Structures are given as structure tokens and as C-alpha cells.
Amino acid sequence: MATFTPAEITDLDAFKIGNTQNTEAATGCTVILSLDGAVCGVDVRGGGPATRETDLLKPENMVEAIHAVVLSGGSAFGLAASTGVMEELEAHNIGFELLGMHVPIVCGACLFDLPVGISTIRPDAAMGKAAVQAALAEEPLEQGNIGAGTGCSVSKLRGMEHAWKSGLGYAAYRFEDVIVGAVVAVNACGNINDRSGATIAGPADTDHGLENGIESFKRSVEEQMAQDQTAPCTNTTIGCIITNARITKAQAQKVASTTHDAYARCISPVHTSNDGDTIFCMSSAQVEAPYDLVAVMATEAMQDAIINGVTNAKPAYGLPGLGK
Numbered sequence: 001m002a003t004f005t006p007a008e009i010t011d012l013d014a015f016k017i018g019n020t021q022n023t024e025a026a027t028g029c030t031v032i033l034s035l036d037g038a039v040c041g042v043d044v045r046g047g048g049p050a051t052r053e054t055d056l057l058k059p060e061n062m063v064e065a066i067h068a069v070v071l072s073g074g075s076a077f078g079l080a081a082s083t084g085v086m087e088e089l090e091a092h093n094i095g096f097e098l099l100g101m102h103v104p105i106v107c108g109a110c111l112f113d114l115p116v117g118i119s120t121i122r123p124d125a126a127m128g129k130a131a132v133q134a135a136l137a138e139e140p141l142e143q144g145n146i147g148a149g150t151g152c153s154v155s156k157l158r159g160m161e162h163a164w165k166s167g168l169g170y171a172a173y174r175f176e177d178v179i180v181g182a183v184v185a186v187n188a189c190g191n192i193n194d195r196s197g198a199t200i201a202g203p204a205d206t207d208h209g210l211e212n213g214i215e216s217f218k219r220s221v222e223e224q225m226a227q228d229q230t231a232p233c234t235n236t237t238i239g240c241i242i243t244n245a246r247i248t249k250a251q252a253q254k255v256a257s258t259t260h261d262a263y264a265r266c267i268s269p270v271h272t273s274n275d276g277d278t279i280f281c282m283s284s285a286q287v288e289a290p291y292d293l294v295a296v297m298a299t300e301a302m303q304d305a306i307i308n309g310v311t312n313a314k315p316a317y318g319l320p321g322l323g324k
Helices: 076-091 126-135 215-226 249-266 291-311
Strands: 005-007 018-024 027-044 066-072 094-096 101-103 104-110 168-175 179-187 191-193 199-201 236-247 280-287
Touching: 018 126, 027 076, 027 104, 027 126, 027 179, 027 236, 027 249, 066 076, 066 126, 066 236, 066 280, 076 101, 076 104, 076 126, 104 280, 168 291, 179 291, 191 249, 191 291, 199 291, 236 249, 236 291, 249 280, 249 291
Parallel strands: 066 104, 236 280
Antiparallel strands: 005 168, 018 027, 027 066, 027 280, 094 101, 168 179, 179 236, 191 199
């Protein structure tokens, strides 16, 4: 009997992934390319998103394919990286032909990593171009402190003094000819749980090991009210599903929506007003597959990718990490 089996994210050869980063400044960006154009949908759940070109992904709007999704650090400043991605793709004649030009469609989302490194240095157009070049060169993919994951951290409900280093993660599954993969930069306000539900990154509790996310949230509220403090700074976990399954634009949006279940399984609490949690879904439309199969595989892949992004993140910038 056929079953889900782990796959490599690079098995999805219609897509190319590239990373670039400034390790001193603790920021970077990750680009997912579809040179021939991919069907795409998006679902934004957090209360503080920084996104680009998400309106055109609504099923009722005319654009039916995009050429890149950019995941970037730098908060809203990091949207500049997408400009570089667009310019580099144009230089390679990638995009819709129009009036003798090539117009690439580039969507993106940013996370808030400014408190971790040098806040005045953020992903810019040059960094976006470098990420495209890395993708086209098919440079080896690493996980953890790389790309958009360079400045990522989690477990910040009770302040940065309780934060853990996190990063960029990948995972993929295969079912017969269908492959579904996930790319995610994990930068959550909440704590991180593994598949058993146990906390693997969260504030230390001397009596019970690590606090669970809800306990951290309760203590955070109590501490803020007692000290008249504001809520934690903006964070945001941003990710992208890629698949060879043939799905419509509306179905891609629904896959992105369903995949937020993986965020809810691993991040506690999730989708707070201090997160801009966003998931894109890109399809190269090569293999027939039931929509529900794609959605289930996407959720499983994203759950693994989140855990990989945290467990592969090495200690950095004064933050503890689980990576070696």
C-alpha cells in the first residue's frame, strides 16, 4: 500500500530555493523561484503582517501565476529585497512578456528580527538579487541560521531574556508521484512544541523543565499588567508550500489556509496580534492529485519544517539554540 514517505525539498525540481544573509547584522532572505510560473495562494493569520502582492493572489483577481515568493527579515524594511528579486529575474528574461519586457510577479512576506542584530541593516535589493543568484546556481540548502532564518527567535512572550534561537526549516513528503514541500522561517512570539506536544523551546521553569506556551502567556500578561509594560515586539512566522500537484488558484489559497494547522500544532500561542503569520502555496501543476491529499501532506511537511528550523538553529546573538 502506498503511503507518505519523506522526500527532499530539492525533489521538486520545478522550484529553486536560494538563501543569502548578513550574519553580523543577523538578518537575511530566502527566495523560492518558479522560472516558468506557478499557481499561488496565500493565507495571512497574524495581526501584524508585512507583505507584498498578496491581493493579486485572491482567486477573483487576474494573475494566474507568479515567479517568486520572498521570505525576508527586516520587518517592513525587508520588502525591499523583493525589488532586487524582481530586477534579477528580469535580467534573466524571467516573467510575463509585455511590450518587449519581462515582468516577473514577486510576492513576499517579512518577519521582525530587528532586536536580534544590527537593526539599521536589513535585507535590501542587493540581498534579494544575491538570493536569486544562489537559487539559480542551486547552492546546497542548509537549515537553521541561514537566509530568512538568520535572525529568527522564538519564546518571547516574557521578553527577549527568555528567547531561543530559531531559524529556517525545510521538509517534504511524497505520495506516489505527488510531492509536497514546506519552507519556513520560524520567528514566533510563542513557544515551540514537538510532535508529541512537548515544549522544546520556551522559558525555563525550574519545577517542570520548560514552560508550555499557555503558561508563558499567562505569566506574560501578569508581568505586563504589574509593570505597566506593552506587549512583546512584533515577530511573525512566514512560510511557503511548494508542490507538483495540479491545483487551482482557489485550492492553493485553501491549502495555505489548512497548513496553518501546522503552526497551531507547533507554536503556542499562535496567530497573536504580535505575529504576522503568513503561508504561501505554490504549485507547478504537473501531477493530478486530490486537493485534500495536498492539504494533508502540506500540513505534515510544515510541521516537520518548523521543528527542523528550531532544532537546527545554533546558539547565536546571545540566544541559546538546539542546533549543533
